[in-house]
Amino acid sequence: MSARPTLDELNRRVSVARAEVEARGETFYPGASRVHLAAFPPKERWSDWVELDSRAWPERVERRYMLVPTTCFNCESACGLLAYVDRDTLEVRKFEGNPEHPGSRGRNCAKGPATVTQLTDPDRILTPLKRAGERGEGKWEPVGWDEALDDIAGRIRAAIDEDRHREIMYHVGRPGEDGFTERTLAAWGVDGHNSHTNICSSGARAGYHFWMGMDRPSPDHENAQVILLVSSHLEAGHYFNPHAQRVMEGKKRGAKLIVFDTRLSNTATHADHWLSTYPGSEAAVLLAIANHLIRTGSYNAAFVERWWNWREYLEENHPDEPPTFEAFQRVLGELYEEYTFEFAASESGVSAETLAAVAEVVAGAGTRLSTHNWRSAAAGNLGGWQVARALFLLNALLGAIAVPGGTYPNAWNKFVPRPIRMPPRHPKHWNELTWPGEYPLSLMEMSFLLPHLTREQEARLAVYFTRVYNPVWTNPDGFSWIEMLTDPERIGLHVALTPTWNETAFFADYVLPMGHSSERHDLTSYEQYDGLWIGFRQPVLRAARERLGETVESTRDVTPGEVWEENEFWIELTWRIDPDGSRGIRQFFESRERPGEKMTVDEYYGWIFANSVPGLPEKAAAEGRSPLEYMRRYGAFEIGSTVGPLYEERVPDGELADMSIDGAGRAYTRTGPPPSLNVVPLPPLDGDGEG
Numbered sequence: 001m002s003a004r005p006t007l008d009e010l011n012r013r014v015s016v017a018r019a020e021v022e023a024r025g026e027t028f029y030p031g032a033s034r035v036h037l038a039a040f041p042p043k044e045r046w047s048d049w050v051e052l053d054s055r056a057w058p059e060r061v062e063r064r065y066m067l068v069p070t071t072c073f074n075c076e077s078a079c080g081l082l083a084y085v086d087r088d089t090l091e092v093r094k095f096e097g098n099p100e101h102p103g104s105r106g107r108n109c110a111k112g113p114a115t116v117t118q119l120t121d122p123d124r125i126l127t128p129l130k131r132a133g134e135r136g137e138g139k140w141e142p143v144g145w146d147e148a149l150d151d152i153a154g155r156i157r158a159a160i161d162e163d164r165h166r167e168i169m170y171h172v173g174r175p176g177e178d179g180f181t182e183r184t185l186a187a188w189g190v191d192g193h194n195s196h197t198n199i200c201s202s203g204a205r206a207g208y209h210f211w212m213g214m215d216r217p218s219p220d221h222e223n224a225q226v227i228l229l230v231s232s233h234l235e236a237g238h239y240f241n242p243h244a245q246r247v248m249e250g251k252k253r254g255a256k257l258i259v260f261d262t263r264l265s266n267t268a269t270h271a272d273h274w275l276s277t278y279p280g281s282e283a284a285v286l287l288a289i290a291n292h293l294i295r296t297g298s299y300n301a302a303f304v305e306r307w308w309n310w311r312e313y314l315e316e317n318h319p320d321e322p323p324t325f326e327a328f329q330r331v332l333g334e335l336y337e338e339y340t341f342e343f344a345a346s347e348s349g350v351s352a353e354t355l356a357a358v359a360e361v362v363a364g365a366g367t368r369l370s371t372h373n374w375r376s377a378a379a380g381n382l383g384g385w386q387v388a389r390a391l392f393l394l395n396a397l398l399g400a401i402a403v404p405g406g407t408y409p410n411a412w413n414k415f416v417p418r419p420i421r422m423p424p425r426h427p428k429h430w431n432e433l434t435w436p437g438e439y440p441l442s443l444m445e446m447s448f449l450l451p452h453l454t455r456e457q458e459a460r461l462a463v464y465f466t467r468v469y470n471p472v473w474t475n476p477d478g479f480s481w482i483e484m485l486t487d488p489e490r491i492g493l494h495v496a497l498t499p500t501w502n503e504t505a506f507f508a509d510y511v512l513p514m515g516h517s518s519e520r521h522d523l524t525s526y527e528q529y530d531g532l533w534i535g536f537r538q539p540v541l542r543a544a545r546e547r548l549g550e551t552v553e554s555t556r557d558v559t560p561g562e563v564w565e566e567n568e569f570w571i572e573l574t575w576r577i578d579p580d581g582s583r584g585i586r587q588f589f590e591s592r593e594r595p596g597e598k599m600t601v602d603e604y605y606g607w608i609f610a611n612s613v614p615g616l617p618e619k620a621a622a623e624g625r626s627p628l629e630y631m632r633r634y635g636a637f638e639i640g641s642t643v644g645p646l647y648e649e650r651v652p653d654g655e656l657a658d659m660s661i662d663g664a665g666r667a668y669t670r671t672g673p674p675p676s677l678n679v680v681p682l683p684p685l686d687g688d689g690e691g
């Protein structure tokens with residue numbers, strides 16, 4: 001057996017391969033491991049890519065593919081995929097990573113390429129179904145889209161006309177496009193968007209929100225000196241692959257990885273320091289580390305003095321202290337001194353010596369401390385939101401905020417382009433079923449209480465949509481949901497939008513089949529590094545046919561059976577709710593190019609890419625393509641990288657008109673934020689005056 005090639009030899013081979021590809025004027029994308037020859041197909045050959053059919057081996061049978069990008073939908077990471085569309089049969093034969101995608105950079109977890117099994121799932125739902133027996137009896141009959149749409153639209157129209165807006169609700173599990181359904185409901189004047197968030201992530205979100213007014217962190221793992229992760233789900237679930245690959249790159253550059261997890265998770269197996277803390281004790285350990293930073297003077301005093309509101313704190317809580325930073329430092333030390341390593345050890349079950357050693361590692365990070373807490377520690381324990389809060393305290397002490405290797409507010413690394421039409425953000429009707437006044441401090445919708453709220457408020461939902469949301473199975477009290485869903489007094493009509501069966505869809509009146517990731521449109525953008533990008537999920541057979549010169553009017557024309565996509569569904573439903581436009585609803589989905597006609601998804605995305613994504617029109621024009629053609633061709637676009645510490649930027653004078661400053665130095669101005677093409681963290685309140 002020949003000896004394995006050395007790293008140098010592998011690198012040399014990659015260099016030779018790169019030189020050969022580039023000599024042909026093509027783009028060389030190194031393979032995922034960066035050292036072997038499994039490079040991605042050059043984008044110049046994505047229209048006609050030839051591979052040998054592995055199943056025909058040893059015969060050399062060529063397969064010709066069109067490579068069409070889309071976005072994975074099997075978790076929130078939204079990694080780029082390339083669909084390999086057989087040019088002879090126009091079937092998707094497989095999926096690989098899309099090297100043009102800035103977040104995933106061609107790398108995927110196993111669930112990405114496994115998308116092909118979802119397309120060919122013999123049990124997937126291919127036809128709209130209508131309940132035939134009692135709800136939950138399991139009897140169904142096929143129904144046409146027209147009949148289903150007319151029935152649903154009629155009920156929604158009646159609810160709106162009779163001022164029963166709160167009887168309409170959309171409840172989402174896995175969201176598609178940021179803001180699309182929120183805007184649809186807002187166009188209807190309905191405050192009925194409900195999510196699954198309070199079940200899993202609102203604990204962590206609360207902790208972050210109280211620090212920075214944004215509910216997620218964006219850790220720059222790749223450039224970190226120390227990476228501190230809390231919870232097993234993290235980097236093994238949410239933003240799994242894009243973060244995981246950057247954690248490994250950070251480690252390759254010498255970063256130390258600290259993981260708090262009761263289990264030896266995938267992430268923990270890669271840790272330099274794995275702390276198997278007792279559940280619920282994470283905040284105690286983090287506060288002990290904070291105490292160490294303060295006590296040893298190893299925190300970033302210059303950052304704290306400049307950016308913390310310590311004067312206000314002293315004034316409010318220690319009015320007898322002199323208003324000096326030195327006094328604040330002393331008070332800060334006293335505030336955290338009870339959180340000793342011994343205290344944290346007794347809480348967590350991890351020895352004080354180990355905790356002290358880890359605290360020293362954190363102290364050595366300087367401003368390069370990337371941290372992330374998501375889910376279990378924050379969601380599974382009473383007061384869990386304090387875990388995220390205590391974790392971000394370490395960043396705040398070290399000044400490791402929005403600097404290379406630090407942790408950013410998520411909205412600074414996320415770009416949601418302003419859409420073609422914007423209804424007002426807040427409908428006039430408050431919905432006590434989503435934001436009950438009884439819970440004034442809730443950060444997210446109180447979605448998990450819906451069965452109880454409908455019962456206590458004697459409330460009825462005339463039309464209740466679930467979208468890949470399965471509370472019957474996943475929520476702790478599934479039987480309460482069955483009770484609600486089978487009660488016609490509480491649920492007038494349950495419409496389940498889903499590609500596959502689930503326990504909640506079983507209790508629906510309509511089950512409407514929606515496409516998988518390569519069968520629908522969505523725009524995505526997530527905080528995965530210090531940069532801004534958008535990804536385009538698209539029906540790949542639609543894009544493939546258009547590349548061949550065909551015109552595709554509706555995504556339904558290229559999906560299996562009667563499967564549809566949600567964006568076209570919502571547009572169609574909205575028009576049927578307001579057929580003559582007299583309710584002022586359908587205008588939000590009316591074509592700008594052809595007034596009086598329905599907007600198409602081509603116009604919707606074409607407008608966004610041409611008008612709301614800085615740099616994209618120019619980049620597309622350089623290739624002789626329209627912005628929409630560019631996105632259909634490559635599936636992703638990076639708007640910018642290295643956003644950096646925005647808090648250091650001077651606020652433009654125009655925004656400071658009519659300003660007052662309070663005693664603590666906070667500036668208040670009546671001037672609204674300038675119009676932005678990026679509608680995160682919040683779209684404008686009053687929407688688009690033109691409708």
Ligand code: SF4
Nearest residue numbers: 072075078079109112
């Ligand atoms: S990490 Fe998520 S989005 Fe990326 S390939 Fe895996 S399942 Fe798909």
